[in-house]
Amino acid sequence: MALIVKKFGGTSVKDLDRIRAVATRIKATCDEGNQVVVVVSARGGVTNRLVADAKALHPHPDDREMDMLLSIGEQETIALATIALHAIGQPAVSRTGAQAGMITNSAHTKARLIDISGGDILEQLAHGKVVIVAGFQGVNSSGHITTFGRGGSDLSAIALAAALKADVCQIYTDVDGVYTADPRVVPNARKIPELAYEEMLELASMGSKVMQSRAVEFANKNNVPFEVRNSYNNNPGTMVKLDTTLEDVVVRGVACDKNQTKVVVSELPDQPGAASKVFQYLSDTNVNVDMIVQNVGRDGVANLTFTVAADETHIAEKAVNECLAVLGQGEVILADSMAKISVVGIGMRSHSGVASTMFTALAEHGINIQLISTSEIKLSVAVDSEKADEAVRVIHSAFDLDKE
Ligand code: ADP
Ligand code: ASP
Ligand code: MG
Numbered sequence: 001m002a003l004i005v006k007k008f009g010g011t012s013v014k015d016l017d018r019i020r021a022v023a024t025r026i027k028a029t030c031d032e033g034n035q036v037v038v039v040v041s042a043r044g045g046v047t048n049r050l051v052a053d054a055k056a057l058h059p060h061p062d063d064r065e066m067d068m069l070l071s072i073g074e075q076e077t078i079a080l081a082t083i084a085l086h087a088i089g090q091p092a093v094s095r096t097g098a099q100a101g102m103i104t105n106s107a108h109t110k111a112r113l114i115d116i117s118g119g120d121i122l123e124q125l126a127h128g129k130v131v132i133v134a135g136f137q138g139v140n141s142s143g144h145i146t147t148f149g150r151g152g153s154d155l156s157a158i159a160l161a162a163a164l165k166a167d168v169c170q171i172y173t174d175v176d177g178v179y180t181a182d183p184r185v186v187p188n189a190r191k192i193p194e195l196a197y198e199e200m201l202e203l204a205s206m207g208s209k210v211m212q213s214r215a216v217e218f219a220n221k222n223n224v225p226f227e228v229r230n231s232y233n234n235n236p237g238t239m240v241k242l243d244t245t246l247e248d249v250v251v252r253g254v255a256c257d258k259n260q261t262k263v264v265v266s267e268l269p270d271q272p273g274a275a276s277k278v279f280q281y282l283s284d285t286n287v288n289v290d291m292i293v294q295n296v297g298r299d300g301v302a303n304l305t306f307t308v309a310a311d312e313t314h315i316a317e318k319a320v321n322e323c324l325a326v327l328g329q330g331e332v333i334l335a336d337s338m339a340k341i342s343v344v345g346i347g348m349r350s351h352s353g354v355a356s357t358m359f360t361a362l363a364e365h366g367i368n369i370q371l372i373s374t375s376e377i378k379l380s381v382a383v384d385s386e387k388a389d390e391a392v393r394v395i396h397s398a399f400d401l402d403k404e
Pocket of ligand 1: 008009010011012041151172173174175177178179180181182183184207208209210211253
């Protein structure tokens with residue numbers, strides 16, 4: 001008998017037929033003699049609709065109220081999925097994040113887990129019940145509902161698998177696993193059978209929506225192997241774990257993040273400390289800055305260019321303006337619709353030539369590179385958003401990722 005945590009994303013529970021299919025799948029696992037804890041997301045489209053409603057009322061809705069609002073999506077699914085299990089004769093019970101003991105800090109909309117007790121999950125399992133837990137949500141020490149950021153049900157599943165010492169953690173979605181690129185953008189992308197946490201983490205952080213990056217970070221820190229697989233079929237998925245036994249591939253996959261804003265700070269004083277002050281103000285507001293370039297100063301002024309996530313643009317703009325007011329000069333120019341495209345692979349540590357292959361492929365297709373950044377196992381470029389999909393396809397084929 002194994003203890004299995006299964007997470008079903010929004011597309012896997014989007015309507016009653018899908019919820020019935022998921023219930024049948026869960027029951028089959030129970031009938032094989034296993035204990036099953038299920039984490040579910042809001043039904044496909046629900047969270048987006050709730051966000052749109054809030055934004056129609058206010059351009060920057062209050063974070064605490066957003067958590068209150070968005071957490072209802074998952075709460076609907078836990079009850080429906082539990083009822084669907086009852087309908088086929090499988091004992092089951094639902095639990096909210098709070099009831100499952102998912103205790104977080106108070107950073108509404110991006111809360112961090114500080115403790116996971118699991119509540120009475122083990123007791124319910126011992127009574128022969130499936131426990132269906134609301135993903136994406138937790139509770140702070142004062143009892144206020146918090147959420148883990150978009151895609152946060154992945155984190156709920158991996159954290160529960162760790163806390164309950166589950167034997168298996170499966171993340172069910174609408175594709176067969178993690179591919180060499182988003183299969184919706186690159187039709188000949190291939191499923192990757194195994195990935196190291198580090199690679200999955202870079203792919204997720206660089207925009208591969210299939211897994212939430214914070215979930216992968218948690219899996220990496222706590223060594224929780226997991227499998228990404230399709231809820232629509234029984235194909236084997238992608239195993240994500242500490243090490244892989246795959247042959248030495250230099251580039252494992254291509255990721256794309258279309259939600260980037262380019263921020264240009266012009267007319268900065270060209271003197272030691274100016275750039276550090278700008279970044280100090282940005283880091284005080286927890287804005288994540290990426291792809292930084294400072295040009296050569298001329299006539300005593302310099303330009304600083306970087307990218308931020310589109311939804312953090314207004315916070316970044318405010319922080320930089322406050323800094324410029326203190327410096328007494330400088331101007332902020334925002335250019336949105338940027339896309340960041342990254343190639344990722346552990347093999348990049350020991351191989352050169354990745355940049356030249358990537359830049360040549362883009363140049364041959366007339367795609368202009370605006371910014372570049374690198375890390376040990378990743379190389380990213382920023383290009384115009386309209387060119388993003390073409391750039392991903394061109395890079396994917398330049399590294400022969402469509403070939404066996
Ligand atoms: P869920 O609702 O199950 O959480 P998501 O929509 O969050 O599902 O993630 C699945 C989607 O991620 C896929 O439909 C696919 O379009 C997208 N995706 C992006 N990059 C990749 C990739 N490298 N491999 C697989 N899917 C990817
Ligand atoms: N419902 C949340 C979202 O859409 C969390 C999740 O699906 O993982 O982002
Ligand atoms: Mg998701």
